[in-house]
Amino acid sequence: MQRSLIDRIYSTVIGAITCFGMLLLLAPTLVVLVISFTGGITLKFPPPSWSLRWYVELLQSREIVEPALTSLKVAAAATLLSAVLGGAAALGLARSRLKMARALDALFMSPMVLPAMAFGLSLLLVFNLLGIRLSAATLVLGHTIICVPFVIRMVGASVQQLNPVLITCSLSLGASRWYTFRRITLPLIRRGIVASCFVAFLTSFDNVPVSLFLADARTEVLPIKLWAILEGSLDVRVAAVSGVIVLVTLAGLVCAEIFGGISRQIGKR
């Protein structure tokens, strides 16, 4: 029975590592949520008492609320830009067998490979050379480039699954190209678009390396502000911000799951 003993040890090891892995994945998020409801003034765990005081404090801190609003606006603009430009490009590239198309696809994916730090610095250098002042617009431009690869991949995957016969049918029945796009193509690739918008929004909202170089004093974004706070002193307000971000992300995930089947989309990537 030696073999079954080895098998049992094997199963135990696999089970133990899996439990550890699952705990590791869950613990940090849970810790953040729990500690954000502390009544104390330090990050002691478990909290000595419970209260919503840091959430109240948060609403009154303009130095955190304003970067948060900036981040939301920048992420919304970058998502819109990358969804429109990236979506159009994905439609054009997905079926093309031209060498040119493959080269362009590689170009559009390269922000994923390039360390974002290097890209942030390079944009700063160009704006400086051209005498362009940093603003929310320059920030949106940088974020858009970072978000585009996700849109191209996810919308591209949806377009690949689209049956081209449907479009040929629509056109041959006399529908215009625009009508066909609006009534046939768009609804069929909707899931890919919704999912990619969700990922693009999170990518921009969370981006640090590009914002680090491109954000001026007036367009401070939330992750940079939080980073600065955490580098200085441990502030319990960060726990409250984190709590809000976790809850909003969860809500967003549920919405994206309902409208875009996000888990399948991400799994496919």
Place this chain on the structure above:
Amino acid sequence: MTPASTNASRQLLPVVPLAALFLAAFVLPLAALVAISLFRNPQSAELSLLQYLRFLSDPFSIKVLSDTLWLGAEVALATLVLSYPLALVYVASGPFMRTLITFLIMLPLLTSTVVRTFAWIVILGRDGIVNSAMLSLGLWQSPARLLYTWEGMVLALTQIQLPLMALPVINSLLRLDGNLTRAAEGLGASRVRIFLTVVLPLTLPGAIAGWLLVFAAAATAFITQTLVGGGRIILMPSYIYQQAVGVQDWPFAAALSLIFTLAVTGIVFAIGALSRRFVRGVDAA
């Protein structure tokens, strides 16, 4: 041009706006980065290879680069060790467990990096969870320093990057033909042997893809590196930031960025190419 080729080119029309944007906001900046890295110093535009020589002759800079690449390799290995058991359990279990694992993987993937890093500060800090648990259990006499250490940073980055590894490994395990493992089982192979001789070789493409993703992500993870690693551990991203924003030495910062980029992408491409050569079916990943 033949009608067919004009038609094919017209298909690329919707790509033009994005291509223009990339030219202006991606290709041009990178060209500027290369150009400025060749400046002799911040004041003069005289071209030279001085910045690169400066890097190569400075043991500190070389150490920063090798530490950063080593960090990426270590974290990628740690996530790999955790991902296989997760994936094996995922594939073997029913819908509930599968949904649970998917959810647990998605949760950190979508939560902001600053938030995830903040959680690790709470866990590893002086009054953190690990320290207070160990002290109250009487296992430790005084709080240990866990934050601002290399091990703490590896642990935090492992959790933060784990989803990037778990997804490709789960995907390649799902694609594995179940008949092969059943055949091996029928022929009397132990489960360890099945894993080592059937499962592992056939899912290697997914594992390599995940390893490369995590390697690149961990090496460039500025936030986690600076907050959990602290000021004592200097790695390439904070070195570049410090040279560019702190010292305002743009030529050197540009050279550092390019060296770092080449090192990371060079390793990614080299390992990718090697594995395409020696592992069957890597392209499928």
